[in-house]
Each structure stands twice: as structure tokens, then as C-alpha cells.
Amino acid sequence: MNRNIKITIIEDDETIRNGYAYLIGATEGYEVVSTYCSFDEAIKKIGADHPDVILLDIELPGTNGIDAIPKLKKILPQCFILILTVYESEKLIFNALGNGASGYLTKNTPSAKIIESIKEVKEGGGPMSINIAKLVIRSFQKNQESPLSKRETQILELIGEGKSRSQIAKELFIDLETVRSHIKNIYNKLDVNSRADAIKMAKQNKLI
Amino acid sequence: MNRNIKITIIEDDETIRNGYAYLIGATEGYEVVSTYCSFDEAIKKIGADHPDVILLDIELPGTNGIDAIPKLKKILPQCFILILTVYESEKLIFNALGNGASGYLTKNTPSAKIIESIKEVKEGGGPMSINIAKLVIRSFQKNQESPLSKRETQILELIGEGKSRSQIAKELFIDLETVRSHIKNIYNKLDVNSRADAIKMAKQNKLI
DNA sequence: AAAAAAATCACCCTTTTGGGGTGATTCCTT
DNA sequence: AAGGAATCACCCCAAAAGGGTGATTTTTTT
Structure with missing residues (x-):
């Protein structure tokens, strides 16, 4: 028989916290080992809980969820962290993933999907709500009607890599x-x- | 009654092309309006097909799939493009998404999932195979054991934004x-x- | 409490780079 | 034939980059 998946919930809203705890605890194969109302509370004891998956809220009193991620990862390197939040801001999501979160679910996610996501992440998959996936895809899409010519875009990309004029010229x-001439034209256009x-301008407008 | 979803397939392997065409055409609500064995073939006539979704292979003779994307988007701006390939290279995927592809499916995707993805993308969702989602998440994950200190990482990030020493100092x-001192230490460590x-080094090692 | 690491600032030096201006040529594409 | 794109040239000067060496103060870890 398989071991239960151990879950810790860190969420400041009591209703939501208890709701999730009940929901998950009632499911076969899942076990809520602890719940905390803040990261600062959690950090004291979570090491002993050794959960497999942490459900982590972003908007927490004290240390916020984003900053909590690397600290949790340090204590529990094997543990998967699932962000559960109402926000869908691009920056927030990327920061969370960059800090070591394994997935990102919005709070309107149906409970069945949350259960499924916990299992998915435990098995090495990357759960992303459809909205997040869309956001990520959109974040990759370059602006199709750039004011810059191909060469200019190319040079701007190299500038974005920190390369000097002479390095670009060689490349x-x-x-x-x-190269100078192109850069002048880029500056003019932007x-x-x-x-x-x-x-900055190029990234804002997704020109590169 | 809803209009059928019109699909065009661009794929050089005849067996695969016909296989997909049959598979999709046999499904209620889906209609394959045309199939081509290369982009260069497709470009001549695809404008008249006005498909809703294009299934596009990456490895095509002549113009490759990645380069084909923006050209297809120019002719059919409303059309969604689904990349269908055996490769899962990070760069390829990001280029495809950056060029305007709406989704990315690997060829081992079960046929039911392909059908579902077409519908998903048509309705504005972003289909991503679980493998791709994992890849994307991984691509965001920063190296947890960076040799750089927090301050150094922060400064390196600003350098990555093209900022000068004095700009960084002010910020x-x-x-x-x-700032100089930090940069010297960064250079030493890297x-x-x-x-x-x-x-370059920082991006390779996902330090920023 | 001691040691190590991180963050801060200072002053030496030279070469390279960056940005502004102005203008010209060639090559494509429309 | 016209316009944009890409190429190259030469003027200027202030700012920035990179190397060396050393020191102080905080913070973190042991």
C-alpha cells in the first residue's frame, strides 16, 4: 500500500485554511499533517512535519509567500510547493516559479483539480491552471508589429545581453x-x- | 448549431499527415480544410482556406516551422497555430511561442488530447502538454545554490537590464x-x- | 564569543564605450 | 521612382568600464 501524501497548509484565512484541510484530509491517500496561519509560525515547526507538498498562500501577514518559498525550500529541499492565490499577476507568478515553487493555482480552482494538482506535482508534473498557462504563453509572445527592423531588433537583443558595440560588430x-548607426535609429524609434x-522599453513592449 | 472548427495541417511526413487528417476529420465538429507537406506549398493557397487552427510541424523541408509562424500569422492573424513536434528543446519551444504559436504539443500526445487541445486553443485557452509545462516551470527556476550573495545577485540583475554603475548605485x-566592489566580486566568482x-554565465547557470 | 562571509566605501590607474551630430552609399521592396 | 533598410565614415567629449589594493562595518554562522 502506498504511503499517504503528506500536506501542510500555510494560509492566513481561517475559513479557507480549515476548508482546504477538511477537503484534502477527507480524500483517500491524502493527509494534512499541519496547518499554519503564517510563514513565521510555520518555520518553527514545519521541519518536523516533513510534508511532501506545501500549499502556500501569497498574501500572508509577516513574511510573504514569495519570500517564504526559498526559506521553505532550504529546510525541506525535497518538498514541493504549490502556490494558491487569488492574484494572477505575471510578475508574481514568475517570481514564485523562480523562487522554487512547483506550481501555481488560483483560488477559484475547483477542489477536485486541487487534489489532482497535488498528486501531479508529487509525481513530478507541473500543474498550472489554464489561466496561468495562458499568461505564460502570452508572456512569450513578441509584439508582431514592432517599429524596429529585423536588424535593429537583432542588435537590441544583443544589447540586452550586455554586449558592447564592438562585440556586436564582431558577432x-x-x-x-x-552598429552605432543602428543603435541611433533604435533610440530614435523608441x-x-x-x-x-x-x-526597458523593448521589454515593456515585448519587442525582444 | 455551431460551425465546424476548420483545421489545416502542415506536415511533411505523409503517413503522419494523413493520419492526423483522418483522425481529426472523423471527429464531430472538426473539419480538415487542407493539408500541405511544406510551408512553401501552403503559403500559396492557405489564405483561401482560412482555417481556425493550423497544426504545424517544426521540421519541414524549405522554410522551417519556427520561421513559418510569423508569416502565417501575417496572412491569417486570427488563426491559432499549434506546434506539433517530436522535439522538446527549451529554445525551440520558446522561439515558437515567441513567434506567435498558441500552443505546443509533442507527437506522442494521445489523439484524444490533440482533439481537445484544438478546441482549447480555439476557445482561447493555452494548451500545453504536461511536459512543456514542466519545461516552462523549470526554465523559471533559479539555481538555489548560487555562488553569489543576495546583493550580488541583485546587482547582476540590474546589469542584465543594461544599467550602468551609477544608475545601480542610485537605485x-x-x-x-x-557597486564597483560588488561587480568585481561577481566577476571573480563567475x-x-x-x-x-x-x-551570459548567469543566464546559463540560472543565477538570474 | 570567535570566525567567516557579506556589504560597505576609498583612491590609484588607463582604455574603452557611449551618445550626439551629420552625411553618404548601396540594396531591396514596393 | 520612392522609401525603408542596411551599410559605413568622421567629428566631438564625457562617462563608463575594468584592474589593483586595502579598509571598515554588519551580519551570519559556527
């Missing part, structure tokens, strides 16, 4: 002056006058 | 010399001696 087999601003 | 409310190399 593209063109003259240093040509209405900026520095590398940092050009990169 | 972090520290002295220009301190064993590089330029911004571009540091960024």
Missing part, C-alpha cells in the same frame, strides 16, 4: 559604425537615449 | 564604489571580466 560581421531605457 | 542607495560574459 554580426559588420562595422562598428554600422524615443530613448540610453541602453537601459531601450531595454 | 540601491549605495555608493558608486560599493570567473569572467565583462558585463556581457557575466550575464
Whole structure:
């Protein structure tokens, strides 16, 4: 017989916390080993709980969920962290994933799906709600009607990699002056006058 | 009654092409309006087909699938493109999504899932095979055992945004010399001696 | 409490880079 | 034939980058 999947819930809203705990605990094969109302509470004892999966809220009193992720990972490196939140902000999601979260579910996710996601993540899959998947895909989509020409886009990409004019010139087999010329045109088109601003503008408008 | 979802398949392998065409065509609500064995063939006539969804192979003779995406999008801006391939390379997937593909399915995807994905993408969802989702999540995960300190990582990130020492100093409310010092330490730890190399190394090792 | 690591600042030095201006040529594509 | 794209040239100067060396103060870890 398989061991139960051990789950810890960190969520400040008591109703939601108890709701999830009941929901998950009532499911065959799942076991809620502990619940906490904040990360700062959790950190004291969670090491002894050794859960397989942590359901982590983002908006917590004290240490927020995003900052909590790496600290939890440090104590429980093998543990999978599932973010459960109402927000769908691009930055938040990417930060959470970047910090070591294994998945991201919004709170409107049906309970069956949450149970399924816990199992998925435990087995090495990457659960993402359809909304998150959409967001991620959109975040990759470049602007199709860029004001920049192909060459200009290419050069802006290299600038984004921190390369100097001369490095770019070498890489593209063109003259240093040509690179300068392209950069001037880029600055004109984007209405900026520095590398940092050009990169910022380009990323905002998904030109690179 | 709802209109059928119109599908075009661009795939060079005849067996696979016909297989998919049969499979999809036999499904209620789905209609294969055309099939092509290459993008260069397709481009001539696909405008008149106005499909809702294009199943696009990556490894095509002539123009490859990745380069084909923006060109297809230009002719059929409303059309969704689903990449169907054997490869799961990170770069390929991100390029495809960046060029305007709406989803990505590997060829071992069960046929039922393909049908479902077509519908999903048509309704604005973002279909991603579980493998792709994993890949995307992994691509966001930063290296947990970075040799760099927090401050160093932070500064390296700003360098990645093309910011100069003085800009970084202002942003972090520290002295220009301190920034220099951090950068020197970063260079030492990463064993590089330029911004571009540091960024490259950092991205390779997912330090930023 | 001691040791190690991280973060802070200082001043030496030289070469490279960056950004602005202005203009010209060639090559494609429309 | 016109316009955009890509190429190259030369003017200018201030700013930035990179290397070296060393020191102080916090913070973290042992």
C-alpha cells in the first residue's frame, strides 16, 4: 500500500485554511499533517512535519509567500510547493516559479483539480491552471508589429545581453559604425537615449 | 448549431499527415480544410482556406516551422497555430511561442488530447502538454545554490537590464564604489571580466 | 564569543564605450 | 521612382568600464 501524501497548509484565512484541510484530509491517500496561519509560525515547526507538498498562500501577514518559498525550500529541499492565490499577476507568478515553487493555482480552482494538482506535482508534473498557462504563453509572445527592423531588433537583443558595440560588430560581421548607426535609429524609434531605457522599453513592449 | 472548427495541417511526413487528417476529420465538429507537406506549398493557397487552427510541424523541408509562424500569422492573424513536434528543446519551444504559436504539443500526445487541445486553443485557452509545462516551470527556476550573495545577485540583475554603475548605485542607495566592489566580486566568482560574459554565465547557470 | 562571509566605501590607474551630430552609399521592396 | 533598410565614415567629449589594493562595518554562522 502506498504511503499517504503528506500536506501542510500555510494560509492566513481561517475559513479557507480549515476548508482546504477538511477537503484534502477527507480524500483517500491524502493527509494534512499541519496547518499554519503564517510563514513565521510555520518555520518553527514545519521541519518536523516533513510534508511532501506545501500549499502556500501569497498574501500572508509577516513574511510573504514569495519570500517564504526559498526559506521553505532550504529546510525541506525535497518538498514541493504549490502556490494558491487569488492574484494572477505575471510578475508574481514568475517570481514564485523562480523562487522554487512547483506550481501555481488560483483560488477559484475547483477542489477536485486541487487534489489532482497535488498528486501531479508529487509525481513530478507541473500543474498550472489554464489561466496561468495562458499568461505564460502570452508572456512569450513578441509584439508582431514592432517599429524596429529585423536588424535593429537583432542588435537590441544583443544589447540586452550586455554586449558592447564592438562585440556586436564582431558577432554580426559588420562595422562598428554600422552598429552605432543602428543603435541611433533604435533610440530614435523608441524615443530613448540610453541602453537601459531601450531595454526597458523593448521589454515593456515585448519587442525582444 | 455551431460551425465546424476548420483545421489545416502542415506536415511533411505523409503517413503522419494523413493520419492526423483522418483522425481529426472523423471527429464531430472538426473539419480538415487542407493539408500541405511544406510551408512553401501552403503559403500559396492557405489564405483561401482560412482555417481556425493550423497544426504545424517544426521540421519541414524549405522554410522551417519556427520561421513559418510569423508569416502565417501575417496572412491569417486570427488563426491559432499549434506546434506539433517530436522535439522538446527549451529554445525551440520558446522561439515558437515567441513567434506567435498558441500552443505546443509533442507527437506522442494521445489523439484524444490533440482533439481537445484544438478546441482549447480555439476557445482561447493555452494548451500545453504536461511536459512543456514542466519545461516552462523549470526554465523559471533559479539555481538555489548560487555562488553569489543576495546583493550580488541583485546587482547582476540590474546589469542584465543594461544599467550602468551609477544608475545601480542610485537605485540601491549605495555608493558608486560599493557597486564597483560588488561587480568585481561577481566577476571573480563567475570567473569572467565583462558585463556581457557575466550575464551570459548567469543566464546559463540560472543565477538570474 | 570567535570566525567567516557579506556589504560597505576609498583612491590609484588607463582604455574603452557611449551618445550626439551629420552625411553618404548601396540594396531591396514596393 | 520612392522609401525603408542596411551599410559605413568622421567629428566631438564625457562617462563608463575594468584592474589593483586595502579598509571598515554588519551580519551570519559556527
